[in-house]
Amino acid sequence: MNTPPDNLSALTGSGEQALKPGPEAWALGLAGLLPFVLGAAGVWLLNLDWSALAATALLTYAAVIVSFLGGIHWGLAMRQVRAPRGWLIWGVLPSVLAWAGLLLNSAWGLLLMAASLILCYVVDCQIYRPLHLGRWLILRGLLTFVAVVSCLTGAAAFWG
Numbered sequence: 115m116n117t118p119p120d121n122l123s124a125l126t127g128s129g130e131q132a133l134k135p136g137p138e139a140w141a142l143g144l145a146g147l148l149p150f151v152l153g154a155a156g157v158w159l160l161n162l163d164w165s166a167l168a169a170t171a172l173l174t175y176a177a178v179i180v181s182f183l184g185g186i187h188w189g190l191a192m193r194q195v196r197a198p199r200g201w202l203i204w205g206v207l208p209s210v211l212a213w214a215g216l217l218l219n220s221a222w223g224l225l226l227m228a229a230s231l232i233l234c235y236v237v238d239c240q241i242y243r244p245l246h247l248g249r250w251l252i253l254r255g256l257l258t259f260v261a262v263v264s265c266l267t268g269a270a271a272f273w274g
Contacts, residue, residue, distance in 0.1 A: 134249035143257050149175040150264035157271040165271070169220035172268045176227035177212035179261065183234040184208030190245070201241070208234055221272035228265035231258050 135143070153175060156168030187205035191197035211230040215223040235251075235258040242248055 132246045132249050135253045139250075140253060143253055146179070147257060147260050147264075150261045154264040154267040157268045166220070169224070169268055169271070172264065173215065173220050173223045173227060176224065176231070176261065176265055177216050180212040180215070180227060180230045180234060181209040183231075183238070186238075187241070190241070204237055221269050224265045224269035228262045228269070231262050231265070234258070 150172065153168050153172030157165050157172065159165075160168055184205050184207060187201045191201040191205065194201075208230060211226065211233075215226040215230065217223075218226060235254060238254055239251060242251055242254075
């Protein structure tokens with residue numbers, strides 16, 4: 115999955131400039147954490163009926179985000195003359211993990227989504243740096259941390 119791209123300069127503009135997220139990416143990324151944080155809080159704080167809905171909403175949103183993180187790699191691959199096979203395979207795997215998580219009960223599904231989010235970050239660390247996208251990993255790390263803690267917090271409510 116760490117295959118070097120055919121045309122690095124097509125991805126980065128100059129091939130040398132490190133790309134970083136702008137203020138809009140930070141704002142939207144942080145706003146995207148609201149369903150994670152509110153869902154995890156809802157699982158613990160709401161009555162039983164609403165708590166179950168909060169758990170389902172949290173799991174579903176986590177699955178959507180995991181699928182999105184895989185889709186990024188398809189976007190990177192599309193910019194290549196010949197896409198690295200690992201990028202294409204990885205681009206699909208998070209969607210399959212997300213689908214599997216939705217088939218599980220909320221507790222186990224949230225654990226799978228937490229593990230999937232961590233795995234997505236680990237893979238991104240390997241792929242982003244050679245593409246001069248390493249500065250995005252600061253934002254990605256923060257978003258991943260909050261999302262994983264939210265999923266684990268939601269799952270813990272079922273065993274707490």
